[in-house]
Amino acid sequence: xxxxxxxxxxxxxxxxxxxxxxxxxxxxxxxxxxxxxxxxxxxxxxxxxxxxxxxxxxxxxxxxxxxxxxxxxxxxxxxxxxxxxxxxxxxxxxxxxxxxxxxxxxxxxxxxxxxxxxxxxxxxxxxxxxxxxxxxxxxxxxxxxxxxxxxxxxxxxxxxxxxxxx
Numbered sequence: 001x002x003x004x005x006x007x008x009x010x011x012x013x014x015x016x017x018x019x020x021x022x023x024x025x026x027x028x029x030x031x032x033x034x035x036x037x038x039x040x041x042x043x044x045x046x047x048x049x050x051x052x053x054x055x056x057x058x059x060x061x062x063x064x065x066x067x068x069x070x071x072x073x074x075x076x077x078x079x080x081x082x083x084x085x086x087x088x089x090x091x092x093x094x095x096x097x098x099x100x101x102x103x104x105x106x107x108x109x110x111x112x113x114x115x116x117x118x119x120x121x122x123x124x125x126x127x128x129x130x131x132x133x134x135x136x137x138x139x140x141x142x143x144x145x146x147x148x149x150x151x152x153x154x155x156x157x158x159x160x161x162x163x164x165x166x
Contacts, residue, residue, distance in 0.1 A: 037112040041119065041147065044155045045107050052125075053103045057092045061085045065148055065156040072162055097130035098137075105143075115149035122166070140166050 044063070051059035061081065070078040070087070078084050104124040111118050120142060127137040146159035 034112050037114075037117065037149070038110060040149070040155060041110050041112065041117050044147065045105065045119075049103060049105050052105075053100055055092065055095070055098075055100050057085075057088050060088060063157055065150065065158045068157050068159065070160045070162075073164060095127065098127050100125065101128050101136065102126035117147040117149075117155065118145065119147070120144045123162075140164070 047059075048063060050056075051063065061084065064081045064084055066081050067079075068081055068084060070084050072078070078087055102125055104122075106122045107119050108122075109118070109120050123139075123141045123143050125137070125139055129136065141162055141164050144159075144161045145157055147155045148158045149155050
């Protein structure tokens with residue numbers, strides 16, 4: 001009987017320790033390192049938004065890892081920072097004179113595991129052409145980012161996937 005009681009006590013202790021490691025939403029509690037990393041991701045997101053608001057292509061390119069991959073609808077995967085930079089440069093050239101009026105990013109589901117993180121965002125942007133008689137571009141989409149904290153301590157985009165829609 002004592003061995004059964006001891007086994008039950010041990011099982012309850014293990015279960016209690018497991019529950020103590022969970023947040024109220026049932027996810028594993030974050031430690032101080034993960035909390036710090038999460039703050040770094042929030043700072044990354046603010047820089048990401050600012051660079052897009054300013055249509056600052058060099059700042060956006062700097063946020064990519066050298067071996068990053070961008071997956072956009074109806075295009076071949078763009079592999080590597082040079083290919084992504086070329087694409088962004090071409091887009092910027094086509095939009096010469098246009099100005100960003102609205103850029104909203106609502107980030108969700110930030111998950112951090114050591115030097116890796118993932119998150120997704122709802123995105124809305126309105127870009128006004130130089131000829132005000134033409135209609136503005138008004139687009140919405142969803143974006144998934146996989147980020148990596150590089151050797152220099154900066155978070156960079158390793159993978160991006162984007163699609164149209166709300």
